[in-house]
Amino acid sequence: MSATIKDVASAAGVSFKTVSRVFNGEANVREATREKVEAAARELNFTLNTAARNLRRRGSNLIALIISNPSRSYIDNIQIGAMDWCSRNGFHLVVEDILARPESFEDLIKSGEMAGVILIPPMSDDPDILSALTSHHIPFVRIAPETDNDIAPSVRIDDRAAAREMTQKLIALGHRRIGLITGPNNFGVSRNRRAGYSIALQGAGLEYDAELVREGAFSYATGQSCTAQLLDLAHPPTAIFASNDDMAAGAIAESYKRGIAVPHKLTIVGYDDVAVASVISPPLTTVRQPLKDMAARAAELLLERIRDRDSAPKHDVLPHSLILRASHGPRT
Amino acid sequence: MSATIKDVASAAGVSFKTVSRVFNGEANVREATREKVEAAARELNFTLNTAARNLRRRGSNLIALIISNPSRSYIDNIQIGAMDWCSRNGFHLVVEDILARPESFEDLIKSGEMAGVILIPPMSDDPDILSALTSHHIPFVRIAPETDNDIAPSVRIDDRAAAREMTQKLIALGHRRIGLITGPNNFGVSRNRRAGYSIALQGAGLEYDAELVREGAFSYATGQSCTAQLLDLAHPPTAIFASNDDMAAGAIAESYKRGIAVPHKLTIVGYDDVAVASVISPPLTTVRQPLKDMAARAAELLLERIRDRDSAPKHDVLPHSLILRASHGPRT
DNA sequence: ATTATTTATGACAGCGCTGTCACGAATTTG
DNA sequence: CAAATTCGTGACAGCGCTGTCATAAATAAT
Structure with missing residues (x-):
């Protein structure tokens, strides 16, 4: 033919x-x-013919992005960054949802079809996944793992510092009771962000009040429900720091529902700086992480590993920044 | 090894x-x-070993989803539906952005690496893409093409009827000047939805006023700007029908900016029923299309074509429905 | 001009698998 | 119980390519 x-x-x-x-x-x-x-x-x-070449070379031009993450906007950005890198470098991106059907992921890595794998939270910290990948000798890279290690390269921002800075910003605005809506606890980033929050409080001589910390699931709905819980407190917070923008959007919605104006009566800030942040009202003050760049860089580090499996894994920390829009204000 | x-x-x-x-x-x-x-x-x-099997069988376990579409939420749903189907059927999904780097798409289809290809608007109607696929004998399926044909199966909703029904609903609410924000003209769905809008007007004895029809780009920002144009008209509409939910969200934002309450002073309705529709305020009245099911069905029809390339292409029309939330109201 | 070296090309095996064919063993039939 | 049929298994070629090695041609060195 x-x-x-x-x-x-x-x-x-x-x-x-x-x-x-x-x-x-x-x-x-x-x-x-x-x-x-x-x-x-x-x-x-x-x-x-790619099949023939792959067979002969024992190689592949496919990189897998493993998802499961509840936040679509986060994935979107990562995926765009990875896809873009792939198309520039002769690879193609396979996207696989590990929650939907774990066997499919198993097949994927066992068959040796993938040149490498990109992991995002919470898979970046999932011991089963890491050991499966390791035992099948599939090169992989971790985006935003809780901590670095020697088994694979990683790309991250300094979540701890970013969360600390944002919390410090809120403190500087006069807030003393600051609610934190974290992500699920199996996300390393959740732990790191909470740690940054604690450090900032401690640095300002404020007490860490467990009542003010709620675990969400990175979704709009949990942003709403956690905010409801915080606002129902005897001493509700004057500021809420949500660990992603979707939850911050939910928090704003819940506040409006209760007739609490943002930022005049309540400050709400987010994390990630995805599309929703600049589109909601008020535009969201948030921590920006360069997700597309992180994904592209991850692919780059992955390629280095594919080319030289014995090279020491690199760990990149990309810069974050505070984006000050209109959802924050001084304590009133 | x-x-x-x-x-x-x-x-x-x-x-x-x-x-x-x-x-x-x-x-x-x-x-x-x-x-x-x-x-x-x-x-x-x-x-x-997949490479060996693919070489020998001249087959592949990869299906490509070609994107470029500006609306991420639309793609997200399609992608989830396709991914899910793939994982249940021994395939994996490759996602390729054709705008980012057309050569990469060329490679993809020339190399024979893909068992088949799923096309979404506007690629479903792009003659260059269709002929490239045909000439390389790659099985493909079209989601929401403007019209069916004999070269490939397709899956759609009846966009014309759906847009007609929604417009009729607005007319029944007493609206006489109804703005339409279309998608780009190279999207077949844009043309079909506009046709449905016209038919409804005509059926009610209302005149089609070109002034009331604006071409957006399926983005939040164009939803805003088109709405601004419509509201600046000497005789502004009392209802606006946006051709997707992102644009409807932009329309609502623009209205609020001008102090125009939705739905009390202005009715705004959308199309697609993606996540944003139930999350914005007020929740959006919209046309629901079952995007995940459409994608899964598309994959199914694609597989039939892969298995039997000479079978007559099937054309499925899935049911749509009007979701009446809170962004519509009677003319005031 | 002769030898040493580099550069350009070809011959060939074989990656891991599936499809075709052949053949002996088990089963059915008259 | 012999002949016809079905079942279960193995031998082997070859999919299209790349890696290794050998060899011829061109160039550099003596």
């Missing part, structure tokens, strides 16, 4: 090995020969 | 062909033999 390397070879009057050389950019092909081969290939509309 | 069919064969004391039989569920393998093979395979942690 489709032309093979041998068809091109005989059309160009060279051996099929020479055609292989041309298509792999190998050295030592005379310019005239190269052109002959390229012309013949164009003529026959030839492309290398 | 990883065990092969031959390793399993010698461990089980059978020929490697028998191992192949077992792993392909072929008939005529004695139960005892099957068990021996399965035990040996488990022992060696064996899985079939």
Whole structure:
């Protein structure tokens, strides 16, 4: 059906090995020969057969992004960054939801079909997943793991510092009772962000009040419900720090429902700086993490590992920043 | 490194062909033999090598979803539906952004790496893409094409009827000047939805006023700007029908900015029923299309085409419905 | 001009699997 | 009970490519 390397070879009057050389950019092909081969290939509309190449090379041009994360907007950004990198580097991105059907993930890694795997929270910290990947010798990279280690490279922002800075900002605004809506506890980032929050409180001589800390699930709905709980407190907070923007959006909605104006009566800030942050009203003050860049960088580090499996894993920390929009204000 | 069919064969004391039989569920393998093979395979942690199988079979277990669509929430739903179907059917989903780097898409289809391709708007109606796919003999399926044809199966809702019904609903509420914010004109769905809008107006004896129809880009920002234009009109509409929910959200934001209460002073309705619709305030009255089901069904029809390339393409029309939330009201 | 070195090309094996064919063993039939 | 049929298994080729090695041609060194 489709032309093979041998068809091109005989059309160009060279051996099929020479055609292989041309298509792999190998050295030592005379310019005239190269052109002959390229012309013949164009003529026959030839492309290398990936299955054959993968079989022979024991390689692959596929990178898997494993998801399960409840926050679609987070995934969207990561996926866009990864897809973009892949298309620039001769790879394609396979997206696999590990919650939907774990067996499918098993197959994926056992079959050796993937050149490498990108993990996002909470998979970045899931021991079963990490050991499955390790035992099958699949190169992988972790985005935002709780802590670095020697088994795989990672890309992150300094969540602890970012959460500390945002909390300090709220304290500087005069807030003394600051609610924290965390992500689920199996997310390393949740723990790191809570740690940053604690450190800031401690630095300001404020007491950590467990009542003010609620565990959400990174969803709009849990942002609402946690906010409801916080506002129902005998001494409700004057500021709420949600660990992602979806939950912050839910928090704002809950406040409005109760007739509590944001930011005049209540300050609400988020985390991530995804699309929703600039679109809701009021626009959200939030921690920006460069998710697309993080994903692209992760893919880059993954490729280094694929190329040289014994290289020491690199750990990149990308810069975060506080985006001060309109959902924060001084304590009133 | 990883065990092969031959390793399993010698461990089980059978020929490697028998191992192949077992792993392909072929008939005529004695139960005892099957068990021996399965035990040996488990022992060696064996899985079939996909590259070798694909080479030999001239097949693939990969389905590509081609995106470019500006509306992430639309894509999210389609992608989830497709991913889910894939994981249940032994396939994996490759997501490729055709805008980011068209060459990457070219490679993808030329290399024969994909068993099939799923197209969403506006690619479903893009003649270059359709002919590229056809000429490379890649099976594909179109989601929401403008019209059906014989070259590929398709899945859609009846956009024309849905838009007509929603417009009729607005007319029944007493609205006489109804703004329409369409999607870009290269989207077949945009044309179909506008047609439905026209038909409803005509059916009610209302005139089609080009001034009331604005072309957006399915984004929040264009929802805002088109709404601004409509509200600046000498005779502004009392209802606005946005062709997706993101634009409807933008429309609501623009109204609030101008102090126009929704739905008391202005009715705004959307299309798609994606996550944002139930989360904004007021919750959006919208047309629901079952995007996840559409994607799963598309994958299903695609598989039929992969299995039998000469079968007549099927065209499925899935049911839509009007979701009446709180962003509509009678003309005041 | 002769030898040493580099450069360009080809021959060939084989990656791990599936499809075809052949053949002996088990089962059915007359 | 012999002949016809079905079942279970193995031998083998080859999918399209890349890696290794050998060899011829071109170039540099003496």
